[in-house]
Amino acid sequence: MPVTPPNLFQHAMDNSNDEFASPSDLAILLNAIGSSGKFISSEINRAALRDFFGSAGVANVTGDDQQKLDVIGDNVVAEALLTTGLVCAMSSEENAGMIDCGDAAVTGEYVVVFDPVDGSSNIDVAAPIGTIFGIYRRLSEGFPAGQVDVLRPGNEMLAAGYVLYGSSTIFAYTSGDGVHFFTLDPTLGDYLLTNENVRSHGSSLVYSANEGNSPKWHDADQSWVAHVKSEGYTGRYIGALVADFHRNLMKGGIYAYPGDKGNPSGKLRLLFECAPLAFIAEQAGGAATNGTARIRDLEPDQLHHRTPMYIGNSKEVKLLGKFHGS
Numbered sequence: 001m002p003v004t005p006p007n008l009f010q011h012a013m014d015n016s017n018d019e020f021a022s023p024s025d026l027a028i029l030l031n032a033i034g035s036s037g038k039f040i041s042s043e044i045n046r047a048a049l050r051d052f053f054g055s056a057g058v059a060n061v062t063g064d065d066q067q068k069l070d071v072i073g074d075n076v077v078a079e080a081l082l083t084t085g086l087v088c089a090m091s092s093e094e095n096a097g098m099i100d101c102g103d104a105a106v107t108g109e110y111v112v113v114f115d116p117v118d119g120s121s122n123i124d125v126a127a128p129i130g131t132i133f134g135i136y137r138r139l140s141e142g143f144p145a146g147q148v149d150v151l152r153p154g155n156e157m158l159a160a161g162y163v164l165y166g167s168s169t170i171f172a173y174t175s176g177d178g179v180h181f182f183t184l185d186p187t188l189g190d191y192l193l194t195n196e197n198v199r200s201h202g203s204s205l206v207y208s209a210n211e212g213n214s215p216k217w218h219d220a221d222q223s224w225v226a227h228v229k230s231e232g233y234t235g236r237y238i239g240a241l242v243a244d245f246h247r248n249l250m251k252g253g254i255y256a257y258p259g260d261k262g263n264p265s266g267k268l269r270l271l272f273e274c275a276p277l278a279f280i281a282e283q284a285g286g287a288a289t290n291g292t293a294r295i296r297d298l299e300p301d302q303l304h305h306r307t308p309m310y311i312g313n314s315k316e317v318k319l320l321g322k323f324h325g326s
């Protein structure tokens, strides 16, 4: 008889470490995010049937048009984490300020940052989207956690991961000891281990960037893209960071979202998108920079801090860095 692989909860129980207050906390937190991922996955699959396509009619704090599923996903992830009683502070891409954690703001031991539905403009066309998260241990003690607990570099994260809603639903996480993938078996309603200790694919000539923006890019990025094209690279761009990142992790390549002359800090949010994926990239043997500095060393100066990001195969990220003088 084939042996059933471990599920997410069992695996996370074995992957805790001394940085967690209790050995089961990692499993409880990942399980909460995984549960909300199951719900989001099911809602996405039925979005057309439930009139969940399209805009919620408002823009989020960074000016992006909020989709109906952005709002639903944000509530679902926040509520799942609140029920653990472990989370003292939360911040998401969909909220201007911090999310109210009630009594756990004093007693909870962890801080979670997340983008509930990344790439939400893909929903209406049934293309892949994702959820991204990062987990920190709290810093403050004895009073409600605040921004001081959240505004921290990615190198302080205890765990990070994403859920990819593609042709299958994949949960990926790291707690600082490799990257592990689980696939949602919809019949069992469980995430089962499918890839342990994932390694970033070796060099392959692929770049993922919104090249429509390239006329506004700085010279370094224009020179880089001209170079990779002259070397015969192939372009692949899904328009949802989780999907583009996951594809490159599995098949090789580099994802680039540069700053440009109109938006020097680019589009991506350091806390909700870049720092968690940078942790995953590094744990898989890849790299992530803003062109000159490691993404995980950047200090956010506000919740919605943006940064240029180049992430993927370390050789490709190094090559990119040469064009930026690093």
Ligand code: AFP
Pocket (backbone or CB within 6 Å): 064, 115, 117, 118, 119, 120, 121, 210, 239, 240, 241, 242, 267, 268
């Ligand atoms: P949303 O989470 O607001 O949908 O933003 C998605 C995103 O930040 C990231 O997933 C994509 O890589 C990027 O935007 C795509 O941006 P462009 O449409 O500018 O290429």
